Amino acid sequence: MTFDEAKDKFIHTWGTLATQWGINRSMAQLHALLLIAPQPLATEDVMEQLQISRGNASMNLRDLMDWGLIYKQLKPGERREFFMAEKDIWKVARQVAKERRRREITPVVEVLNELKMISTDTPEAKEFQRVMEGLSSVVGFADNTLNAVIKAEENWLMGQFLKVFR
Amino acid sequence: MTFDEAKDKFIHTWGTLATQWGINRSMAQLHALLLIAPQPLATEDVMEQLQISRGNASMNLRDLMDWGLIYKQLKPGERREFFMAEKDIWKVARQVAKERRRREITPVVEVLNELKMISTDTPEAKEFQRVMEGLSSVVGFADNTLNAVIKAEENWLMGQFLKVFR
DNA sequence: TTGTGGTTTCAAAATATTTTGAAAGATTTG
């Protein structure tokens, strides 16, 4: 496989995976492209390489910045803006974990806590409460796992631990 | 909050969360409904309660069975099929972990391994390989975590461990 | 101030996904 083939395959694969995770293809491909770019790229570059429109590029670059996954870079003497991805992949993972926790886990925890407190006078209500409690524990686990990623500066301890379960 | 309000809120919340995870709303709501139903439900019941069409119900019930999250139940003397959800939430979590691992992680691991082996004669290629290696380790972590969930019959050990990171 | 080179916005178009519902397919019963 040539380097260009590998590059295409990576960008494509990353885009496909992302859609299964509720992230749109352009954003994922943009991220993939910047991840493997040795130099910061200008908007024109990414439009060119991914064959997407200016608006699309602009919006998704902004979203990626909101996620803390890429940065703007200004080159002295250059008017245009350049973009570079955060290359420390564990930092990327922490960032994603942090955002997903904030956007998805936290609100659900709140709703579950609210719903757990319903009175249990009928069989339906009793069942309902049981399910809510079970879900709380699973969501709590997910929350802890994300926190582990977020907090872990070094990951060897976690690595060691997880071997236990293999 | 009355029980009915709580029920609606749960079904609605679950549906919203699911879409962020690439699962469609009907499927999520069906699952939510069956999770909190004390008795198995017939197709008509779910159509009625969620206000969805027969075809929609049929397809998504089938998908939920493929995921191993619900079961068909035959009642003696009844011609129709009834559906009940797996109520052991940790079993549900294990099932979801298993499926997502199979459908998402495993293929990516394979692609990454393939892409890691590219020759590193240019700076671009060198950078590319670095990124692939980093991603491999992150994806490997995700894989291990899912495995931990899949393998863990009891979760106290994991619970204890994860406290370390709090 | 105006012109130039860039970025952002957003309504409309394109595309993708989900849902519907009617027809075809099963399976049980008389």
Add this chain to the structure above:
DNA sequence: CAAATCTTTCAAAATATTTTGAAACCACAA
């Protein structure tokens, strides 16, 4: 076997999401 009852399928309709591209905007230089 035919009728009754229920399930599945799938093309078309509805809906939701993504992408486009032209206009508005912005910052700087002349």
